[in-house]
Amino acid sequence: MGIQDQRVLMAALSIALRAQVNDLDGADVDALVSQADELLAHDAPLFREITGFATQYAMVRFDADALAEAGAQLRRAVELGAVPMPPDLGRVDIHG
16 A cells, blocks of 8 residues: 555545544545545545545535444445555465
8 A cells, every 4th residue: 555545544534533523524525535536546445435425425414423324434444445455365275
């Protein structure tokens, strides 16, 4: 994972946590989408999660519970994105 990916991960985590406590505005979400668009491949799972969150935000921004759930989903995606892929993942003698 490169430094660019880590920057997007940390920005997405910040947005996710702020969504969970209902302390978020559209400009922050737009900034995250712009950063992801600039730094991530468009087929990257985190990019898809970020753009999906932005769509959710537009629909639920006035519903604190739904926004908190969308934030929790983005946080889970960030947590998964932060786990490095093991270099030996293709080895069937180790991983079956």
